[in-house]
Amino acid sequence: MSKEKNKNNQTIKVVYGSVVTILLLFAGGMILGNEGTNDSVGLLLVIVALFISCVYQFYKSLIEKNKKWAIIDFLIVLLGSVILINIIF
Numbered sequence: 001m002s003k004e005k006n007k008n009n010q011t012i013k014v015v016y017g018s019v020v021t022i023l024l025l026f027a028g029g030m031i032l033g034n035e036g037t038n039d040s041v042g043l044l045l046v047i048v049a050l051f052i053s054c055v056y057q058f059y060k061s062l063i064e065k066n067k068k069w070a071i072i073d074f075l076i077v078l079l080g081s082v083i084l085i086n087i088i089f
Contacts, residue, residue, distance in 0.1 A: 009063065016056045023049040044087060051080040 023045050030042030058073035 010060070012056075016052070020049050023052070029084065046081075047087070051077070051084060054080055062068055 027042040027045035027049065030038040030045065033042075054073060054076045058070060058077050061070035061073050
């Protein structure tokens, strides 16, 4: 059971790293591009990458059974989701 749990954690870690890297690369391309209208989309991608990073930190806190940091990370994720919803709508 421990091998399966370790394999799942490794898979989540790889997917997290890949998604955040791709989002930041696209954001950098949009921000540094010639069109000025893409800057807002690039900044939105940076905010989404930070949101995903906070969600991953919350997940890690739950796995490590660190309740204090899990609550703090949850509040950060909640604040980030409110900000994203306000930006999108």
